[in-house]
Amino acid sequence: MALVVAPEPPLDEWLAELDEQMQRSANFFAQRPVLVDLSALAGQEAAFPALLDRLEASGLRLIGVEGADPATLGSETWARPPLLGTGRPDRGIEVPDDPQKPAAAPEPTALLHEGPVRSGQFIISERGELTVIGSVASGAEVIAGGSLHIYGTLRGRAVAGLLGRPGARIFCRRLEAELVAIGGLYKTADDIDPRLRGRAVQIWLEGDVMMMEALD
């Protein structure tokens, strides 16, 4: 038994739906021989050759046409008697969707580091947030594409907003940092307001200016 597709007006909509179905069920349609039943399009004979070309171009493997006068079909290819004579489609079928490919694991957007970050270590969460439960030692580096949350003392180097994200912020329980940076702007320990040292602080950008404010 061959698969019969029966275009219905309005043609544009039908063609769009066909394309969609073929995308969802690419495996079902691949290499499957297809008959086109044009009986619903009586009166639009002029469009038939273009329609058949369009159907072939979408990837359907047409082997014959029903419900139309062969003379209206235009090209030599279609002036063949339909294979099934006046056969009726025996039933509509549900075209099954291709089996779903398992969704690719979502890209991690937040990294959690438990424990202190020791001198010489660097922890980087390129695209997302980074949360450290512990202190960041002098000589250590913590780097995040998004915001940085340090539940401990920040003694090392902290970089947030690595990929230029403007809203990134740095939060820490105690600020003793050697260097803080958001986006491309940085401040070394010398330039940090001494009144903020030893306090819980949040750091963010307002335009081109690095703002720092105590949280307690």
Place this chain on the structure above:
Amino acid sequence: MAKVLVVTSGKGGVGKTTTTAALGAALAQSGKNVVVVDFDVGLRNLDLIMGAERRVVFDLINVVQGDAKLPQALIRDKRIDTLSLLPASQTRDKDALTEEGVARVIAELREKFDWVVCDSPAGIEKGATLSMRHADAAVIVTNPEVSSVRDSDRIIGLLDSKTLRAETGGRIEKHLLLTRYDPARAARGEMLKVDDVIEILSVPLLGIIPDSEEVLRASNLGAPVTLANPTSPPARAYFEAARRLMGETIDVTVPSEKRGLIGRLFGRKVVA
């Protein structure tokens, strides 16, 4: 079950070799079979501190390279017969150590001794990483001053990543030993406070060894301080630390300054 202990610090000159000798002798004196191993190839000191420098025939490198068997290289201490030394080579350097060779030697030492105490060289290169590779526990020797603390933090990071235990998902027991503690300078704010060091390093405290001339005297005599002068303040602190290593719970007392009347009159102080 033998325990391999590494005595390390990152920073040089803080008291690793002194500690290896003192702890090794203290553990041996409590009846355990102990070997102290010098991993500082090319700059060996442990043999001097142990007073064995005139009896070195074969060393760790000879055993690693198969030129000598382990019993030929081990030097038994003359004072405590459960204490032995495996010295390092002085003419070679750390590149002569190989991972398989060290693994073989440690495995053989585990069979013969209860405690294998490895004296790490300073630094973070091959000598230091090989000395810690097979450790079950570590003593991190730190002076209460900023550069020593930062270097100790670095070495703690390495203990958590470059040891066999860490690589196979286990954890290495870590102990902090504060050495060269001077209570007068701490009171004046010239040295980091004990609490500050512990807060920065987040490692349990094994003990505090007060700064003392006894240590220099003992090393010049060629004996661990726990053998040369067992009642001196540093020796007593080392004995307590050894007991804590063996599992006893003893409160750590911070050495304090005691000035007697005479001390106040003549400006001298007695460190308790």
